[in-house]
Amino acid sequence: MANHNQLLIPKKVEICEVAPRDGFQAETEWIPTETKLNIIRKLASTGVKSMEITSFVHPKAIPQLKDAEEVVRRSQDLTDIKLRALVPNVKGAERAIDAGIKKLKLMLSATDSHSLSNANSTSEEAQNKLEPIIEVATKRGVKVGGSISVAFGCPYEGEVPVSRLASILNRYIKMGIDEVSLADTTGMANPVQVHSILGQLKEQFSMMTFSMHLHNTRGMALANAVAALQQGVIHFDSSIAGLGGCPYAPGASGNIASEDLVHSFHEMGIETGIDLGQMIEVAKGVKQIIGHDGGSYMLQAGPCSELHVKPASQEKLG
């Protein structure tokens, strides 16, 4: 009964800040490159170890990220942090590597409907397009991580069978990929499901490093993160100020806010290496610059550690 009263979870995690990619791409109003770089530098100063700083999609698809090369080129002095960029195809990969990025992240949807909507290919077709990207990266000495969007539920198709995830992971393994981000793209995952799926996948793919990319669309992101922790997952994506809305539910919450995830992890006794106070300050600044947040509890209520002054006296009532 020694562990009966203790949640068995890791003591240390690594968080990847994704706002410069997943957050900014959801903003319709142009964010100047200088501002983007300024935010990236402020984020780097919080102690976060890893950041997804842009995406090399076609500028017509996401005009907001048309400055991807410049963002990567001018971030090259940030040597204390692992920078990565999302790439949808070989051309994007070449642009990213030319600009100086050392790590690429691949895009892939678990379902055909989402893949068609997002990448204009079925999931199978999209898988076939990954190999040449990896070849280019390998040739040029750049690391590649995989991802699976809508891994825990698709807004068009609903439930995603775990066999579908296993099939994609097998394909990733054949291509030499050893880390994959599992994305709950539209916030459909629940803790029981996350715990069960991760348990199965970690048994079947014991050499794979999984990371969790959780959206808080239905308020379950933190509970899902805890379920993932209970399966030994230590890599999590999050987005400053919760930036990155849900295209299917305008106004709904986006990515779990970095400051909320870090606060919760610290409260739970988990090390992140991040300075929470500084991160909350950055979140405030980002909210001011962008004009809104994407759902952030810290920006509303502040951390638990901020105690209130004890009441001096009370009026008798009741």
Place this chain on the structure above:
Amino acid sequence: MANHNQLLIPKKVEICEVAPRDGFQAETEWIPTETKLNIIRKLASTGVKSMEITSFVHPKAIPQLKDAEEVVRRSQDLTDIKLRALVPNVKGAERAIDAGIKKLKLMLSATDSHSLSNANSTSEEAQNKLEPIIEVATKRGVKVGGSISVAFGCPYEGEVPVSRLASILNRYIKMGIDEVSLADTTGMANPVQVHSILGQLKEQFSMMTFSMHLHNTRGMALANAVAALQQGVIHFDSSIAGLGGCPYAPGASGNIASEDLVHSFHEMGIETGIDLGQMIEVAKGVKQIIGHDGGSYMLQAGPCSELHVKPASQEKLG
């Protein structure tokens, strides 16, 4: 390893709707008695098994609930649902029982600072005032449940030692109380703590029925609920549309929204006996009547089960 992939949680829970007390009391604008009763009836129609419908505090302390007698009196035909009222003292208990309530809930803070602020007594003094309330209730055949506010953290004092909770629970047991609501009044609990504290308390007080009253001030309420489920807790409070703000953080989220909790539980395969669709409709109506919500994911994004129409065709981009 049979359970390695399965979160060990109960298959069925009982939710107590607390908006008519904890939600309404936070509203400064008068809600007419007729409207309150209308909402209570709509809530009862969702299938919720238990409801805290008002509080018999002094009308000067909470003018919003000055119609407590009338609310109780005119709810007496709702015989399919367990109704309870909060009472702060003997006079409140007598008023409540005279009006026809069959169950009382006691108020008690874990810390002196919160108790002084809330009840103008130290926690010890407040405990001494409970016995006469229970005597009155017992004499008149009315059941009494206990509660502990700020059980997982106090906005004035910070950490609350588990020994403090144990001491209060021992006092409750001496008074014949066998069910206690543990309240995270200002959203300071985290899942590791909830799991650990409940584990200890359930070992020490095996005959006590615990229920969880979780505020979502810092976004941890659902994760805390899951941690409580993992310790076998099956009683939860929640508030329609998340009503019931945090007096220490204006604008911050209040109680976990009933529709969010029910949605999450259903997604996790847990039975609540509640019709989620109907509950979301009630939440919409309540938001319209009250003029705002207190943080509700369902009102922003809708349930996971509401799928989107598959995209018919896509334009080539990228």
